[in-house]
């Protein structure tokens with residue numbers, strides 16, 4: 001399997017996961033055009049998509065969903081609460097009801113040869129989940145938009161070969177920044193977004209000796225920057241020891257509005 005981040009950040013999220021037979025998007029939070037262009041980088045036509053897994057109904061995860069669903073008839077996998085949220089959002093336009101497939105946390109399902117395992121996450125949406133996808137003994141997990149994590153989430157994400165983990169903000173930048181008080185409270189709360197430090201702590205718990213890549217995603221434009229997220233997470237991974245030869249497990253930062261490089265499980 002391979003992973004391509006098409007866009008990642010507060011202004012839009014979309015990832016491709018697939019192999020030679022099966023092609024999946026996780027979220028469709030950018031324009032249809034950007035999704036088409038991202039897929040072109042890896043030679044996939046949108047009409048070849050087997051499904052879009054939606055994590056939750058916030059606009060930065062569903063903005064291009066209506067277009068992709070209407071234009072290419074791609075099935076949409078989401079929890080009941082998320083489907084309600086999508087249906088209530090009139091800006092997405094009409095989506096054929098027949099395209100929806102309802103999923104539930106911990107109920108594993110198959111899209112062709114890829115098994116998908118949804119995990120409930122802490123976020124201020126109707127019924128948000130993150131997803132792990134497995135095929136042929138390899139596992140890719142994508143977990144963004146988490147206010148915090150617990151042992152359940154660690155348990156569900158562990159043993160991944162590739163992971164995308166949110167590193168949303170630097171707590172000090174957020175506190176000192178220009179966001180209104182209520183928004184700071186929301187982001188810092190247990191149902192908001194994961195800070196760089198907390199992201200590093202989660203990643204440390206998920207480390208294993210077969211990791212091929214760790215992508216930091218959903219960075220805030222206002223309250224973070226790439227080098228800071230990378231260095232903070234790396235420091236946490238190393239148990240706060242300043243050592244130059246710390247293994248970084250292929251740690252890198254997803255680009256905000258352009259595709260990154262392809263990461264492969266084997």
Ligand SMILES: [Zn+2]
Nearest residue numbers: 056058123145
């Ligand atoms: Zn969200």
Ligand SMILES: [Zn+2]
Nearest residue numbers: 010058060145
């Ligand atoms: Zn988001």
